[in-house]
Amino acid sequence: xxxxxxxxxxxxxxxxxxxxxxxxxxxxxxxxxxxxxxxxxxxxxxxxxxxxxxxxxxxxxxxxxxxxxxxxxxxxxxxxxxxxxxxxxxxxxxxxxxxxxxxxxxxxxxxxxxxxxxxxxxxxxxxxxxxxxxxxxxxxxxxxxxxxxxxxxxxxxxxxxxxxxxxxxxxxxxxxxxxxxxxxxxxxxxxxxxxxxxxxxxxxxxxxxxxxxxxxxxxxxxxxxxxxxxxxxxxxxxxxxxxxxxxxxxxxxxxxxxxxxxxxxxxxxxxxxxxxxxxxx
Amino acid sequence: xxxxxxxxxxxxxxxxxxxxxxxxxxxxxxxxxxxxxxxxxxxxxxxxxxxxxxxxxxxxxxxxxxxxxxxxxxxxxxxxxxxxxxxxxxxxxxxxxxxxxxxxxxxxxxxxxxxxxxxxxxxxxxxxxxxxxxxxxxxxxxxxxxxxxx
Numbered sequence: 001x002x003x004x005x006x007x008x009x010x011x012x013x014x015x016x017x018x019x020x021x022x023x024x025x026x027x028x029x030x031x032x033x034x035x036x037x038x039x040x041x042x043x044x045x046x047x048x049x050x051x052x053x054x055x056x057x058x059x060x061x062x063x064x065x066x067x068x069x070x071x072x073x074x075x076x077x078x079x080x081x082x083x084x085x086x087x088x089x090x091x092x093x094x095x096x097x098x099x100x101x102x103x104x105x106x107x108x109x110x111x112x113x114x115x116x117x118x119x120x121x122x123x124x125x126x127x128x129x130x131x132x133x134x135x136x137x138x139x140x141x142x143x144x145x146x147x148x149x150x151x152x153x154x155x156x157x158x159x160x161x162x163x164x165x166x167x168x169x170x171x172x173x174x175x176x177x178x179x180x181x182x183x184x185x186x187x188x189x190x191x192x193x194x195x196x197x198x199x200x201x202x203x204x205x206x207x208x209x210x211x212x213x214x215x216x217x218x219x220x221x222x223x224x225x226x227x228x229x230x231x232x233x234x235x236x237x238x239x240x241x242x243x244x245x246x247x248x249x250x251x252x253x254x255x256x257x258x259x260x261x262x263x264x265x266x267x268x269x270x271x272x273x274x275x276x277x278x279x280x281x
Numbered sequence: 282x283x284x285x286x287x288x289x290x291x292x293x294x295x296x297x298x299x300x301x302x303x304x305x306x307x308x309x310x311x312x313x314x315x316x317x318x319x320x321x322x323x324x325x326x327x328x329x330x331x332x333x334x335x336x337x338x339x340x341x342x343x344x345x346x347x348x349x350x351x352x353x354x355x356x357x358x359x360x361x362x363x364x365x366x367x368x369x370x371x372x373x374x375x376x377x378x379x380x381x382x383x384x385x386x387x388x389x390x391x392x393x394x395x396x397x398x399x400x401x402x403x404x405x406x407x408x409x410x411x412x413x414x415x416x417x418x419x420x421x422x423x424x425x426x427x428x429x430x431x
Binding site: 024038040114153154213247250 | 407409410414
């Protein structure tokens with residue numbers, strides 16, 4: 001029998017995790033409970049983060065930056081009117097996760113901690129240059145989303161650490177969006193693309209999901225592409241660089257080769273969507 | 282699922298062969314291998330732990346050498362289960378050694394692996410990535426055992 005604890009502070013939760021070696025933190029439970037039911041994980045204790053007020057809610061700091069508590073449910077993120085412009089991409093991604101039941105249950109912190117390469121948040125957060133707030137036995141720290149994924153399902157979270165919040169830079173008025181190719185609506189991505197234009201419309205930020213252990217982001221390539229968004233050969237060179245970074249799996253959602261072919265198509269089609277939006281605005 | 286790969290070591294084939302046929306050397310090189318025990322002339326028992334993200338598995342394996350042609354080919358079969366659980370892993374393996382022009386050894390390996398039970402639910406795509414990662418670590422450990430760096 002798995003024992004469940006309901007701590008009311010982050011410190012208490014971290015202490016409980018340290019105390020019980022085989023314990024796991026439980027956020028929304030959308031994935032973890034299903035994995036437990038399938039006997040894929042067998043935690044001795046579950047440390048529920050549901051009653052910790054500090055992990056809840058979306059707030060703005062003085063500089064306009066946004067802090068999303070780790071226990072924020074997907075439906076709350078999908079409905080958050082603060083996520084405009086460059087952060088619209090995150091709102092779109094949240095609204096495309098699975099189905100209504102999962103969006104009512106699952107949390108951003110839980111999804112990020114689980115680090116499924118085909119899940120929707122990681123590419124969107126990479127495109128937003130998000131920063132993770134982390135608490136653990138050695139205190140609190142922050143970590144860029146770009147330094148977070150280390151390998152397949154392996155993250156920079158240390159033993160006993162939990163994600164407490166995800167912070168985003170203040171939104172700027174530019175077009176951004178998230179698109180995924182999936183077998184059916186609500187499935188995990190076969191491949192996905194999170195993209196935001198630069199404020200002057202001359203460059204872009206793009207992160208590809210489900211084509212490697214973590215989101216693919218080529219910041220040097222983005223820099224080289226600045227000012228050349230309407231040059232098809234420059235865009236094609238940029239997408240080739242992304243393909244070269246990819247390391248997709250063969251699985252039920254598609255072969256590795258198919259995924260590699262999706263990357264250039266996704267990028268060019270999302271780019272044309274965003275630039276058309278800009279012209280119409 | 283087929284797992285294939287190859288690597289080269291700067292050591293003569295006879296030496297590589299001896300190491301590959303030494304269960305203690307192999308046990309020390311296989312990532313996650315906790316113990317190896319020789320059952321008879323051609324079979325071994327081993328305990329190997331593997332971790333993929335939050336999923337941890339510990340297999341009790343029986344490795345049987347089916348056929349060997351000294352100093353170049355070994356055919357073996359690995360079968361095992363995960364303690365009292367219903368996960369079963371089976372694999373047919375072949376290892377081939379050839380000389381390189383520089384006096385080293387080229388090692389080709391291939392395995393046809395099947396996984397059923399709770400871990401079979403997880404999808405084979407990720408197992409292949411994990412297998413490649415473990416193979417990389419094995420090669421590193423094996424080179425260290427031979428006292429060569431490449």
